[in-house]
């Protein structure tokens with residue numbers, strides 16, 4: 040039989056694609072199942088406009104069958120099928136998508152559910168198969184055709200037998216080589232795993248025959264026998280497409296556990312169904328505990344990304360800013376395409392919009408947690424507060440407006456964590472600055488001589504016990520027009536009483552002592568002088584520059 044050659048470009052493209060677009064071989068199954076789902080969708084849309092055609096759910100399914108002996112993997116669907124011309128057009132020309140054409144024709148009507156549009160997915164089958172055979176009978180015809188190809192060297196088309204409308208794709212799985220085993224593509228458990236991973240939310244049932252053991256009837260000594268059963272592998276309706284009102288906290292927690300987002304219970308979930316400039320559904324979780332690998336190099340931030348119910352990426356990092364890297368969850372958008380590479384995604388406008396949107400939703404959720412469920416927020420803050428502070432410090436403070444309202448610090452007065460907003464609201468009228476003191480622990484800060492004068496004035500002090508605190512605050516600079524001031528800075532901005540003002544004489548009377556101390560402490564202090572800020576302590580350090588003593592300690596301890 041005459042073999043039709045792929046066009047030269049197609050040939051090159053095919054090789055390129057097989058070797059580069061897809062990094063994981065297992066996605067071939069996702070691509071073929073998506074095509075089958077598209078084909079059934081097309082029947083569904085036909086039925087919507089054709090009165091004589093009833094769409095009876097039961098008749099529409101996909102069946103996956105592995106035959107180890109014959110080394111074939113068959114994917115059969117009851118979709119719309121392909122005519123001889125369509126086999127040639129859609130499968131013979133790479134990068135030609137019948138599905139994209141269908142979508143365009145149906146733009147004004149339904150059709151946006153269809154996944155395909157690039158016209159390359161089908162060829163991923165050649166990553167695992169030597170020969171790909173497609174037998175198809177299109178809707179409204181009595182003739183079936185068989186298309187067959189061994190990859191880059193072309194294809195044949197001939198008349199074939201097929202009872203029912205639909206398509207059957209038979210992959211002859213490659214033999215094992217020394218470097219690579221292909222047997223796994225014939226293992227039921229492996230195939231089921233892939234279906235669950237990528238295609239769990241295909242609307243139509245994906246069926247497989249699975250063998251399991253059962254107790255033999257009438258057997259007294261507990262003998263078992265194998266029995267084969269047809270099973271629907273996919274769960275079909277994703278939780279994010281379900282009505283929020285019908286879902287309970289337990290449902291979300293179950294999803295969190297099923298997805299292995301974490302082993303803890305999430306503190307909060309966010310379920311979004313956005314229908315604006317960009318359409319997407321998302322379920323996001325704020326975990327309770329720090330994942331064990333959170334501060335390790337292995338930790339990868341990101342959300343699962345689905346294109347219309349089909350998983351396209353495990354961890355899409357572009358969806359989350361670093362300071363929200365603790366957020367887990369998924370995004371599903373019908374505006375994204377299936378065969379998109381990481382590089383293309385980075386520049387995807389839709390994705391950028393989604394990321395921006397998600398960022399503000401997370402922030403708002405955290406703010407409302409802070410407002411309405413303080414205990415939970417503090418629990419969250421214990422785990423991830425540092426992350427927020429690093430967020431403020433990073434990128435030259437560009438995220439401070441985003442994050443400053445989420446900060447909490449221990450307060451000298453309230454003796455608990457307070458927000459900057461609460462601090463400012465409690466300031467006496469004559470107080471100019473927001474005061475803070477740095478130290479290793481709250482107890483140590485309590486004992487700092489530098490805090491005495493500020494406290495005596497009746498002013499509140501924020502306790503900075505995290506390395507990052509002071510660095511982050513330097514980026515914030517001001518909160519509600521109030522500047523931050525360390526209690527150990529030279530000028531505290533506190534008006535001392537006239538009677539308490541350091542007099543010239545105090546300085547001159549002790550001149551000799553001060554000179555002596557300064558000489559003894561050369562290289563350690565730049566000046567020694569009289570101060571009014573102390574109450575019960577004889578002496579304390581203070582700084583005039585930008586960098587406080589505590590910051591200096593941290594900077595010195597950092598590896599260069």
Ligand code: ADP
Pocket residue numbers: 070074075078116118119120121129130135136137138139154155156157158159160161162206
């Ligand atoms: P895409 O899905 O992006 O359009 P593919 O390479 O996966 O590209 O498929 C090419 C075309 O082949 C599809 O657009 C569709 O028209 C046709 N096709 C593939 N598989 C099937 C199938 N199982 N049933 C009907 N048509 C199919």
Ligand code: MG
Pocket residue numbers: 070073074154155156158159160161
């Ligand atoms: Mg496809």
